[in-house]
Structures are given as C-alpha cells and as structure tokens.
Amino acid sequence: MILTLGSVMQPSLAGIDPELLDEISYRAISIGYPVFTLGALIFAMIWAEEAWGRFWGWDPKEVWALIVWLFYSAYLHLRLSRGWIGAKSAWMSVIGFVIILITLVVVNLVIAGLHSYAGM
Numbered sequence: 001m002i003l004t005l006g007s008v009m010q011p012s013l014a015g016i017d018p019e020l021l022d023e024i025s026y027r028a029i030s031i032g033y034p035v036f037t038l039g040a041l042i043f044a045m046i047w048a049e050e051a052w053g054r055f056w057g058w059d060p061k062e063v064w065a066l067i068v069w070l071f072y073s074a075y076l077h078l079r080l081s082r083g084w085i086g087a088k089s090a091w092m093s094v095i096g097f098v099i100i101l102i103t104l105v106v107v108n109l110v111i112a113g114l115h116s117y118a119g120m
Contacts, residue, residue, distance in 0.1 A: 022085055025093045033072050040065050060113040064103040071096055 044065075045055045056062060075092045078084040084092065107113075 018086070018090075022089055026079060026085075026089065029072060029075060029093070029096075033076060036069065036072070041069060057114065060107050060111045061103070064099075064107045068096070068099055068103055071099055 048057070049055050075089075075096060078092070079089055
C-alpha cells in the first residue's frame with residue numbers, strides 16, 4: 001500500500017475550513033505586500049543610492065526581489081478585480097512561496113552576485 005501525503009495529512013486537516021485558510025492567506029499577503037514594498041524596494045533603493053551611488057544595479061537578488069513584488073502585485077490584482085478566491089488563490093499563494101524560496105535559496109547560494117554567498 002502506497003501512502004500519499006494527502007492521505008497521511010487528511011485526518012489532521014478534517015476540521016479546517018478552506019475558506020478561512022484562504023482568508024488568512026489573503027490577509028497575510030495583503031499585510032506583507034506593503035511591508036515588502038517599503039522595506040525591500042523603497043528603503044533598499046535609498047540605501048543602495050547612499051552605499052553604491054545607484055538606485056538599481058540589475059543584480060540577481062534585486063531582479064528576483066522585483067519578480068516577487070510583481071508576482072504578488074498580480075496576485076492582489078487578480079484577487080481583488082477578478083475575484084480569484086478558493087483554489088486559484090491557493091495555487092497563486094503556493095507559487096508565490098516557491099518564488100520566494102527560489103529568491104532566498106537559489107539566488108543567494110547558487111547565482112553569483114553582489115548580494116549572494118555563491119562567490120564571484
């Protein structure tokens with residue numbers, strides 16, 4: 001008998017309301033989006049101007065931060081204007097999380113750049 005992740009987790013997820021999870025996910029993203037906008041984009045650009053004399057340098061980490069920001073902009077736009085709730089919203093959240101993992105792990109450790117630990 002092959003056990004799948006879904007069959008193993010099913011008993012512990014039985015009492016959870018999917019609409020509540022969707023709402024919690026949406027609220028977390030709608031709080032995190034302006035914080036990320038201020039911290040990772042606006043304040044980081046001001047700091048980069050002071051440190052390196054430029055606002056934007058097309059470093060891989062900067063580009064992937066922009067990709068994260070654009071993805072969550074699309075998520076919020078589709079959620080608010082097109083009514084993407086439920087499964088569509090959940091899959092967008094999962095994809096956004098994968099993009100963040102790529103930004104934090106792959107870009108930091110594999111791709112060499114000013115903001116990475118991969119080495120030059």
